[in-house]
Amino acid sequence: MRVDIVSIFPEYFAPLDLSLIGKARANGTLRLVVHDLRSWTHDVHRTVDDTPYGGGPGMVMRPEPWGEALDALAPPELTPPRLLVPSPAGVPFTQALAYELAAEPHLLFACGRYEGIDQRVLDHAATRMPVTEVSLGDYVLFGGEVAVLVILEAVTRLLPGVLGNAGSLEEESHAHGLLEAPMYTKPATWRGLDVPDVLRSGDHGRIARWRRDQALTRTGQRRPDLLAALDPQSLDKRDVTA
Numbered sequence: 204m205r206v207d208i209v210s211i212f213p214e215y216f217a218p219l220d221l222s223l224i225g226k227a228r229a230n231g232t233l234r235l236v237v238h239d240l241r242s243w244t245h246d247v248h249r250t251v252d253d254t255p256y257g258g259g260p261g262m263v264m265r266p267e268p269w270g271e272a273l274d275a276l277a278p279p280e281l282t283p284p285r286l287l288v289p290s291p292a293g294v295p296f297t298q299a300l301a302y303e304l305a306a307e308p309h310l311l312f313a314c315g316r317y318e319g320i321d322q323r324v325l326d327h328a329a330t331r332m333p334v335t336e337v338s339l340g341d342y343v344l345f346g347g348e349v350a351v352l353v354i355l356e357a358v359t360r361l362l363p364g365v366l367g368n369a370g371s372l373e374e375e376s377h378a379h380g381l382l383e384a385p386m387y388t389k390p391a392t393w394r395g396l397d398v399p400d401v402l403r404s405g406d407h408g409r410i411a412r413w414r415r416d417q418a419l420t421r422t423g424q425r426r427p428d429l430l431a432a433l434d435p436q437s438l439d440k441r442d443v444t445a
């Protein structure tokens with residue numbers, strides 16, 4: 204997968220040299236390049252923002268540098284990338300969207316700052332590539348960089364070979380629409396607290412049922428919205444026994 208990120212704070216992405224994302228870049232699974240938006244400015248102050256039409260607080264990112272950046276990174280002769288623009292006004296970022304993005308050959312992230320990017324940048328881009336404004340949640344960040352780090356981590360871990368034990372992808376929370384069951388490791392007793400006996404029983408069928416029950420209980424308590432969204436078919440008959 205090819206990933207291009209455009210930001211006025213390229214140093215925000217230094218963490219992408221670390222850990223499993225760093226390994227995915229080193230082995231070619233992920234070809235990631237971070238670009239400084241100011242490379243596409245031409246004035247001595249390298250200006251990227253201006254006052255908003257219609258008044259209001261703060262500044263808006265000018266369209267010209269963005270237009271030139273997207274022209275350079277999504278040239279007409281190449282297959283267009285999918286443009287992702289973090290925004291409080293975006294569609295929710297979910298595990299389902301992460302799987303969708305993990306199947307894309309080329310992602311292009313536009314990191315806004317100030318009060319956002321001039322709308323015409325997104326409107327013009329949408330005439331030649333798929334554009335998705337995406338939100339991490341109902342809170343407001345300073346800009347798109349942190350959101351891109353989150354999205355990239357969620358997407359990269361779904362790429363083939365990135366996670367050592369692919370099984371963990373299958374079992375993890377949100378993969379089946381439920382929250383994960385509680386996890387334990389040694390020692391069996393810690394500060395007077397014991398690991399549930401079932402997990403030490405060696406009875407894998409019983410353990411799987413216990414984990415499923417725990418996941419259902421947790422999801423019902425913490426995320427009833429996820430439970431309501433579950434396809435009843437995915438709940439086997441044992442899930443509904445009293």
Ligand SMILES: COc1cccc(Cn2ccc3ccc(-c4cc(N)[nH]n4)cc32)c1
Nearest residue numbers: 289290291315316319339340343344346347
């Ligand atoms: C655009 O509307 C805005 C209104 C007030 C402030 C800001 C700040 N800001 C600039 C670029 C930017 C990109 C993403 C986000 C963001 C995403 C989520 N889930 N929360 N916050 C916030 C951003 C933007």
